[in-house]
Amino acid sequence: MRSRPTLTSRSAGLVWVLSLLLLSASQSLGQAQDVFVRAEFSLTVELPETKNDTKNLLAQVDQQLQQEKWQDAIDTLERLISGHGSELIAQGNDQVDLGSQYVYYVELKTYLRRRISEYARQMPEFLEVYRSRIDSLAKQDLDAAMVTRDPAQLAAAIDNYFLSSHADQALLHLGDLLLEQGRFNEARTAWERISPRYRTPKDPQGVLLAMAGQPIWVAVDGVDWGQHRDYIEGLLNENQTSSSLATIPASDVDPAAVWARLCLASWLEGSSDRAAVELELLRQLHPAAQGYLAGREVNYAQRLTKLVASSPGEHALQQANSWPTFAGSYARTAQADLPERAKTYQPNWSVSLETQALSRPAGRNGLSEDDELQDIPLIAESSEALLSTFPAVIDGNVIVADEERVRAFHLESGLSAFPSAGNEVFERDELDFGAFHSSGRRIDFDFSMRGRRRRSPLSAMSFKLLSALGATRFTLASDDTKLVARIGTTAIGVPYVNSQFQDPADMVVFDMRKEGKLEARIPPVTELSGPWSFEGTAIIQGDRLYCGMIKSGVRDESAVACFDWTTSQMLWRRTVCLTQPYGSGLVADGEYGFRSHNLLTLKDGVLYYNTNHGVIAALEADRGEMLWLTRYPRRGLIPDKLEQAHSLVQRNVNPCIVTRGLVITMPLDCERLFALDAATGQLVWQTVPGGIDPLHLLGATKDDVLVGGEQLFWVHLHSGKIRAEFPNVDQMFRDRGYGRGALVGDQIYWPTREKIFRLNSKLDASGAVKEAALPVDLLRYGEEGGNVVVAQGQMIVASPSRLTVYSPSPVLEPQDAASTKDTDQ
Structure with missing residues (x-):
């Protein structure tokens, strides 16, 4: 050899x-x-967080919003997103035991979308000014992106015009495209961004079984609907944000259409327990709602009941x-x-x-x-x-x-x-x-x-x-x-x-x-x-x-x-x-x-x-x-x-x-x-x-x-x-x-x-x-x-x-x- x-x-x-x-x-x-x-070993972790000049611009936005200088605030926001949007900023933490925390960060542009979305709910005048500035261009670009059926292109257009009055319908369409491709996590996230109602709201009475901001199905899994239905419906309809996602401030998308899609995605993914909880939520809140599902106009609850009962829908868990x-x-x-x-x-x-x-x-x-x-x-x-x-x-x-x-x-x-x-x-x-x-x-x-x-x-x-x-x-x-x-x-x-x-x-x-x-x-x-x-x-x-x-x-x-x-x-x-x-x-x-x-x-x-x-x-x-x-x-x-x-x-x-x-x-x-x-x-x-x-x-x-x-x-x-x-x-x-x-x-x-x-x-x-x-x-x-x-x-x-x-x-x-x-x- x-x-x-x-x-x-x-x-x-x-x-x-x-x-x-x-x-x-x-x-x-x-x-x-x-x-x-x-x-x-040092436990210090250094992150590419926001710098002092970024913090100064954030303070400037706060001041302009308080003074109701809507156009100035929008200009400053655009400067922040274009020049500092990829910097990280903390958006909360969970204290899990003495001296120990999980701390959550997002990019500044994501943080700003969520923050301005919350502010727009409280000050509709600001949202009206903002939409008058971007809506015509937003509709043109979003429609063009939807025609391509390319999720990446549509997602980018949504991010550019997130606060437009057309973004919620675009998110619904984006989730549908992702569902067709079997990208279930991404589809769910797109639909959950349509409104804060699709995440667990703040619950002063302690009826819900999850912390605010967690997926809603976890919160209602095991609740007594007979006793708490009206209370839960009222919390969801308040539309006050508890989601850590940036959500649309004022969406006119039918909530039943979103609940039905979330249930369908769970069933297709093989998450039968989650599908059953989401189906029960749909039955309780929108039993008579109708709309298009899988290309057919149906009663959402009735159609999904048959699907969930028919088979486990194991799509993602194909054995190798x-x-x-x-x-x-x-x-x-x-x-x-x-x-x-x-x-x-x-x-x-x-x-x-x-x-x-x-x-x-x-x-x-x-x-x-x-x-x-x-x-x-x-x-x-x-x-x-x-x-x-x-x-x-x-x-x-x-x-x-x-x-x-x-x-x-x-x-x-x-x-x-x-x-x-x-x-x-x-x-x-x-x-x-x-x-x-x-x-x-x-x-x-x-x-x-x-x-x-x-x-x-x-x-x-x-x-x-x-x-x-x-x-x-x-x-x-x-x-x-x-x-x-x-x-x-x-x-x-x-x-x-x-x-x-x-x-x-x-x-x-x-x-x-x-x-x-x-x-x-x-x-x-x-x-x-x-x-x-x-x-x-x-x-x-x-x-x-x-x-x-x-x-x-x-x-x-x-x-x-x-x-x-x-x-x-x-x-x-x-x-x-x-x-x-x-x-x-x-x-x-x-x-x-x-x-x-x-x-x-x-x-x-x-x-x-x-x-x-x-x-x-x-x-x-x-x-x-x-x-x-x-x-x-x-x-x-x-x-x-x-x-x-x-x-x-x-x-x-x-x-x-x-x-x-x-x-x-x-x-x-x-x-x-x-x-x-x-x-x-x-x-x-x-x-x-x-x-x-x-x-x-x-x-x-x-x-x-x-x-x-x-x-x-x-x-x-x-x-x-x-x-x-x-x-x-x-x-x-x-x-x-x-x-x-x-x-x-x-x-x-x-x-x-x-x-x-x-x-x-x-x-x-x-x-x-x-x-x-x-x-x-x-x-x-x-x-x-x-x-x-x-x-x-x-x-x-x-x-x-x-x-x-x-x-x-x-x-x-x-x-x-x-x-x-x-x-x-």
Whole structure:
């Protein structure tokens, strides 16, 4: 077998850099005693908030409105929106416990629309002047946008003429267009902006069951309509704003038409519980209302009653026969098809994976190697053998990646899907078997004589300058025939000397129809951009890539970016926040900082970004406009040494999951699982701080969020109540979680080190967890657990060192059959 060249232009300076590396190594050994001391990370989050000149203009608007100088106020508002509209401004907060708050931000232009909308309700004279100024032009532009049937163009026109007398009808039409495209969250938000009545109003008597500003269906779910109908109707008809959305001040759209559409969207989405509540609200308030629904003139309540009773309307929860990205979809909530006749599984084929371990400081405090290899306490994995690989399944191939290579195998046979790079032939147990792309550029140096890489010309020197904080993770993303991988080092904050040997990760696009042909390589850094890095694998949709990025420095700058991958041009990048870097005070100067693997979530044209740095943000995907931003309460990170810090930042592949109007997340710097309103970013519920310590958010059923770590938790989707756990505390000594599970039909495949449990995703009538089938005994085959994916009837398990594909078997092993018989008796 011919060895592939490993040196490229990045290592052209090898001779002179080598001496610097040796000097750096000796210096870092001498500094070790000063580096690994108690380090407390700052909880400060800096945001691109309004500046002083903006605040002065806001004060000027207030004064002009109070003096009834309507034209002057309108002129000042236009200056604010055009010159400062993208700045962020706080619009409220929720105090959830002593000294802990969720704070909500929106762009200034959104804040101004809401504020002026409220003012226009109180001072109709202002609204009359404003509309006389814009209505004729607004009608022309809105009508033209509606003719195009392009939601993005219509949404932009609505934003430009939001306070016009024609905007409410345009919003109704926009919601209809979005509904046709299956973009349910966006459709609901468009209709809710027509009037504040579609969000929970202020309730002085405490009849409603939700806080002001939350979706109205939550507030009326379970109310006694017979006793409180007139009171609720009166609250809604007052039309006083409690919505955190900017709503039309005086809409003449029939409320029944909106309630009917909200119910229809819930039914189509598969949210049968929400549809039933909205249908009852429609029956109570507008039982005789008629209008057009799905192209027919009908009695709204009667037509929807038949629809809701006829079928569950499961439109969005289609089960996946492939697994194209982390969590199976860009909403991060996919469910796989349940394999037929899968009484058990048996190994079909297996290949080797490169074992990953946590970085450790070399020669720290003069300790021996044995002292340095003490175990780092992690949840559901081992520090010496990380569960770093998250496979994807696309068009009959299972695909995995690491920092150097991308590999593809036929799912049924395990053979190489494509010719290897350079047409070399590799044995099945070699790490390059199945590799259709390899960077061939990485060189590591390891003081501890561990982790050396094959074919490195300097491996005999064996020293390593990579004490990064956090575990390596390898994810992939696909859309149709294109595959995206992040190739290069996943460490953030690469010093110049080390960058000669450690490639900052590029975003690489392949065409899977052409045997993995390289289509584009997009670097995070240009000569003008500064030290930017990609945080995780990008979402690919059409010719666009969406990704989280971070710029290293005294303050780390977190951002979301959009690229045209066909030209490698960045279309926009939006800064989200600045925070102190993880690893400050824990990693020596001249070494790396930390690893980041943040993944975006895409749902109905909106990008959701868990920064893991104190902020959750929602951005409009087409233009990068900030829809909302929420600061959550951060936990203090006060590790005594690098080993402890590793465990604090272990939960580093944790994108938001978006389902049924909720954004659910548990950032690594927060002790709570919490849910935000997808339209506004406002808190809906949270778990008790420290109540659960998960590693993975597996997805959601219509009832629960499934949260995995050493145990599996069922958390109620609409309340945050922890309803069940598996195994119970008494069983944990033998059945601890080990890796990421998957939702498969109506089951959960949940891995431990020795077994794959198959559990019912729905709790029984008593609220207990029931096994759907016997566990798959991995130990019998000499295999172990890991990250689980199910696609095309096969179960794929990525352990620390092996990728194993298990095929369903209709025949139980004798001991399994005996266990089944005993259970039946």
